[in-house]
Amino acid sequence: MLRILYVTDLGYEAAGRRYCDEDIWLSGRLRERGFALALGHPLDAARLMDDFDLVLVRNSGPVLYYRAAHEAFRAEASARGVRVVNPLTGRGDMAGKGYLVELARAGFPVVPTVDRAADLGLLPDADEYVIKPVDGADSLGLSVVAREALPAADLTGMLAQPRIRFRYEVSFYFVDRDFQYALYAPDPARRWDLVPYEPGADDLAFARRFVDWNTIDRGVQRVDACRTQEGRLLLVELEDLNPYLSLDVVAAPVREAFADRLAASLTAAAAAG
Numbered sequence: 001m002l003r004i005l006y007v008t009d010l011g012y013e014a015a016g017r018r019y020c021d022e023d024i025w026l027s028g029r030l031r032e033r034g035f036a037l038a039l040g041h042p043l044d045a046a047r048l049m050d051d052f053d054l055v056l057v058r059n060s061g062p063v064l065y066y067r068a069a070h071e072a073f074r075a076e077a078s079a080r081g082v083r084v085v086n087p088l089t090g091r092g093d094m095a096g097k098g099y100l101v102e103l104a105r106a107g108f109p110v111v112p113t114v115d116r117a118a119d120l121g122l123l124p125d126a127d128e129y130v131i132k133p134v135d136g137a138d139s140l141g142l143s144v145v146a147r148e149a150l151p152a153a154d155l156t157g158m159l160a161q162p163r164i165r166f167r168y169e170v171s172f173y174f175v176d177r178d179f180q181y182a183l184y185a186p187d188p189a190r191r192w193d194l195v196p197y198e199p200g201a202d203d204l205a206f207a208r209r210f211v212d213w214n215t216i217d218r219g220v221q222r223v224d225a226c227r228t229q230e231g232r233l234l235l236v237e238l239e240d241l242n243p244y245l246s247l248d249v250v251a252a253p254v255r256e257a258f259a260d261r262l263a264a265s266l267t268a269a270a271a272a273g
Contacts (some may be wrong), residue, residue: 001034001035001036002034002035002039002053002054002266002267002270003035003037003051003052003053003054003223004030004035004037004052004053004054004055004056004057004266005038005040005043005045005049005051005052005054005056006027006037006038006039006042006050006056007021007039007040007041007042007055007056007057007060008020008023008027008039008040008042008058008059008060009041009042009060009061010023010024010039010060012059012060012061014056014061014244015188015192015219016043016104016191016192016193017192017244019059019061019246021166022034022058022059022211022246022247022248023039023058023059024239024246025247025248025255025261026058026090026245026259027039027058027168027227027246028128029255029259030259030263030266033259033260034263035133035263035266038234039100040054040061041065042061042066042069042070042073042146043069044045044113045057045073045077045102045115046069046072046073049073049076049080049082050080050082051223052241052247053083053270054081054083054084054085054266054269054270055077055084055085055242056084056085056266057081057084057085057086057241057242058242059242059244060242061135061242063131063135063241063250064135064136065080067135069155070169074088075167080188081244083270083272085219085266085269086216086218086219086220086221086240086241086264087217087218087219088116089215090155090215090216090240090241091214091215091219091220091238091240092214092237092238092239092240092241093211093232093237093238093240093241094240094241095105096133096134096135097113097132097133097135097136097237098115098134098159099238100113100159100161100235101113101114101115101159103213103235106211107130108209108210108235109206109232109233109234109235110167110234110235110236111161111162111164111234111235111236112124112161112162113131113160113161114155114159114160115134115154115155115160116155117151117153118217118247120150120151123160123161123162124162125143125147125162126147126163126164127146127147127161128141128144128147128162128163128164129144129145129146129147129150129153129161129163129165130143130144130160130161130163131143131144131145131153131155131158131159131160131161132158132159132161133157133158134157134158135158135266143228144163147191152267164226164228164234165188165229166188166226166227166228166229166234167188167226167227167228167229168184168185168186168187168188168226168227168228169184169185169224169225169226169227169236170183170184170185170197170199170203170224170225170226170233170272171183171184171194171222171223171224171225171246172184172199172203172204172207172223172225173220173221173222173243173245174207174220174221174222174223174264175212175219175220175258175261176214176218176261176265176268177208177211177217178208178261179199179204179208179223180202180254180257180258180261181196181212181254181258182192182196182197182198182199182207183195183196183197183249183250184197184245185200188234194246194249195249196249196251198248203233203249205227206225206233207223207225208225210235210238211223214240216240216268217268218268218272219240219265220240220243220245220262221238221239221240221243222237222238222239222243222244222245223235223237224236224237224238224239
């Protein structure tokens with residue numbers, strides 16, 4: 001029987017989401033599928049992981065709150081050959097949001113992003129701009145500045161983007177590069193009021209482009225995008241660290257199919273050694 005350390009912070013309070021409910025449900029479904037499973041806080045993960053066959057990182061909260069412990073966990077897991085899902089080689093939010101600059105420079109369809117004052121001229125003209133930490137999450141440290149204030153912004157450890165007036169945000173959810181479902185927020189002012197979204201072929205091709213760009217073959221990824229007023233999709237975030245899944249707003253068969261697919265992923269990750 002595969003022993004899994006399920007890393008979660010059940011006490012973390014996120015705006016518009018109940019991490020604890022999602023992890024209680026999903027951990028229970030994995031247990032029903034034959035795994036021996038224990039829930040552990042991210043601060044305890046490094047001390048506990050040797051007693052398990054695999055570590056599954058789920059809704060563990062922004063690592064800004066426990067940066068040193070997170071880095072220690074990553075270092076020790078790598079040094080000791082601990083199997084972690086998602087693997088610690090992700091190029092998305094797992095490594096900070098600097099990938100948005102890299103993707104923008106490479107011509108990918110992403111929200112225009114720079115990380116140096118010298119590059120501010122590369123951003124399109126906008127009434128307002130968003131300044132956010134490279135290592136941010138859940139809008140922590142995010143600020144909005146007017147056009148005239150942008151040149152004075154301190155971009156040390158920060159990113160700058162135009163504030164885009166989009167139609168809506170949409171998220172695509174994948175396990176092991178396999179698409180599972182999509183959700184969107186019809187009201188731009190209510191990010192987490194999500195409903196099911198039926199993606200077209202172009203939508204899926206857009207999302208798969210970023211999943212394929214990433215370097216992880218196992219685990220869960222969420223591709224967050226916005227639909228511009230002109231109809232284009234632009235990447236907002238590639239969440240490969242601990243993406244919230246919003247399983248409470250998908251149909252029961254979709255939830256169960258997701259649990260089945262994740263169980264298969266975990267089994268394959270353990271067997272890969």
